[in-house]
Amino acid sequence: MFDGTDEEFRAVLDKLGHPPLPKYIKRPAEESDKERYQTVYATEEGAVAAPTAGLH
Numbered sequence: 001m002f003d004g005t006d007e008e009f010r011a012v013l014d015k016l017g018h019p020p021l022p023k024y025i026k027r028p029a030e031e032s033d034k035e036r037y038q039t040v041y042a043t044e045e046g047a048v049a050a051p052t053a054g055l056h
Contacts, residue, residue, distance in 0.1 A: 010045075 002009050018029040019037050 002012075004012075019033045021027075021029055021033060021037055
């Protein structure tokens with residue numbers, strides 16, 4: 001359970017989370033990957049989808 005505000009929760013997620021990258025990319029996630037490797041399934045804030053969800 002998180003006792004803070006929505007804004008504080010989003011800040012924690014942004015700090016701790018990282019975009020999942022395809023397996024062939026052998027480097028840590030970078031800030032630009034948040035847009036570069038985002039799928040159409042996660043256009044809404046808080047939505048998540050694995051990178052492979054948009055391959056078919």
